[in-house]
Amino acid sequence: MPPAHPFDDDKLKEECGIFGVIGVTDAANFVALGLHALQHRGQEAGGIVSHDEEHGFNSARRFGYVRDNFTSQSLMQTLPGPLAIGHVRYSTAGSKGPTQIRDVQPFFGEFSMGGAAIAHNGNITNADALRRELIERGSIFQSSSDSECIIHLMARSLQRNIPERMEDALRRVEGAFSVVAMTRTKLIGVRDPLGVRPLVLGKVADGWVLSSETCALDIIGAEYVREIEPGEMVVISAEKGVESLRPFRPQKSRFCIFEHVYFSRPDSIIGNRSVYETRRQIGVELAREAPVDADLVCPVPDSGTPAAIGFAHESGIPYGMGIVRNQYMGRTFIEPTEQIRNMGVRLKLNVNRALIKGKRVILVDDSVVRGTTSRKIKEMILDAGAAEVHFRIASPPTAWPCFYGVDTPQREKLLAATMTEEEMREHLNVDSLRFISLDGLYRAVGEAEGRNPKQPQYCDACFSGEYPVEPADQIQKGFKLKTAAE
Structure with a gap:
């Protein structure tokens, strides 16, 4: 397995992306394309399971990128059939060491009425208790x-x-889950009752598609139909088409707000809203909340770009690409020796010195997690001759870990968990630092009145510390929930 990228440890990472197709020739090829479009959601490993009448179930699981594994004709010929599902992953739950091939999804089981494969996005918060019970x-x-x-x-x-x-199994499960599964003849999609993680339905030719995001529908020429609703199960077959079931008690939706901020691709649609437009609007709100006299608005590429465009437009300060990303910095680039590590973020980001020199620069980024990358970028900007450096962050301070499918550091390693905004500014040693408010973020995603404190419209636990589903396993391990004083 290739080494993890040594310079991407200061961003939150989604656990995975899921994709499934039924009713097309060589469904696994469609799945491979879909997973390629979802690669941003998981880059450690991927897997595909397919089924046809002659060969039954077939699977392939590999470490690394989709493009490096699921493009060879010899491999894809081992995955025949009109029905297939796939998964790309980062690891959050389970082993904290290197990913093992046995952990790569989809998982397969043979039951008395036939086989089934399952791919899951999210985290089960009572998994430890369930695992103990099942093993016993x-x-x-x-x-x-x-x-x-x-x-x-x-x-x-x-x-x-x-x-x-x-249905029976998922009623026992707590936490967050979007699931794509398959039997010999059916494609199944399910979202948890709160709808924390995304799942959408698409139509391609005579077949149907399930995907974590709409951008993966685009790559195969599928038509976006709708989102799978929170608490909904769809069962899709050639005979009956799409059947919708409601196996869970209805609850108010709590979709992950960080999907809008960072996880989803900007060309995806969430809740009938363009992710790009939402991120641009976050920049607009940020400019209104935290104005500053400066000469240049500069995104930290690539995730800070839409917010920087919005900030520049609202503030009237010119926008410029003051930092350029090396698009060819792959995870397998070079063994990260100490000398290479000391080069740090310069291997993937470079400053446009001619644009930066002598300028008061506003850097717009999507988040601050540990703060290590932010400090390095600030030093690069100053080394290039910037007169001032101001950070504007397109999300509220990330002060709490996520237990619903996001790879988050322990709380004590989150900068915002131990420092005030001013203390973070001093730690980063910048001229100013401001985060968008939680209300401002809610306004940017379309909630005109901001956040309803009595019944939040989204899951925002990483910012607020208010967990919509109690993280039972973590509490048993000693995690302390937010107190009234906090």
Whole structure:
């Protein structure tokens, strides 16, 4: 397995992306393209399972990028059939060491009524308790992933068919989950009752598509139909088309607001809103909340770009590409020796010195997690001759870990958990530092009145510390929930 990128440890990472297709020739090829479009959601490993009548279920799981694994004709010929699902991953739950091939999804199980494969985006917050219970009852786990619990719960269900067994299993699960699954003849999609993680439905030729994001529909020429609703299960077959079921008690949606800020690709659509336009509007709100006299608005590429455009437009300060990203800095570039590590962020970002020199620069970034990358970028800007450096951050301070499918450092390693905004400014040693307010973020995503403190419209636990689903496993390990004083 290639080494992890040594300079990408200061960004929050989504756990994974999921994709499934039914009713097309060579469905696995469509899935490979879809996973390629979802590569930003997981770059450690990927897997595809397909089915056809002659060969049954076939699977391939590989470390690394989709483009390096699922483009060879010899491999894709081993995945025939009109039905396939796939998964790209980062690791959050399970083993904290290097990813093992056994942890790479989709997972497969053989039941009395036939086989089923499952791919899961999110985190199960009661996975430890479920795992202990299942092992005590005789289940033998093959991976360290929380997602495998779903397969074992399905195996123990007494329901008569696989969709009903999946309903039965998911009622035992707490936390966040979007699931794409398949049987021999059906494609299944499910979102948890709060709809924390995304899942959309598309139409391609005579077939159907399920995807984490709409950008993956575009790559295969599929038509976006709608979002799978929170708490909804769709069962898709050639005979009956799309059937919609409601296996869970209805609850108010709490979609992850950080999907708008960072995780989703800017060319995706969320809640009938362009992600790009939302991020541009975040920049507009940020300029209104935290104006500053300066000469240049500069994005930290690439995730800070839409917000920087919005900030520049609202403030009237010129926009410029003061930092250029090296697009060819891959995860396998070079073994990260100490000398290379000391080069730090310069391997993937370079300052446009002619534009920066002598300027008062506003740097717009999507978030500050540990602050290590922010400090390095600030030093690069000053080295290039900038007169002043002002940071404007397109999200509120990230002060709490996510337990719903995002790779977040422990709370004590989050800069905003231990410092005030002014202390962070001093730590980063910049002329000013301002984050968008939580209300400002809500306004940017279309909530004109801002955040409803009594019933928040989104999951914003990483900013507010208010968890819509109690992280039972983490509490048992000693995690302290937010107190009234905080």
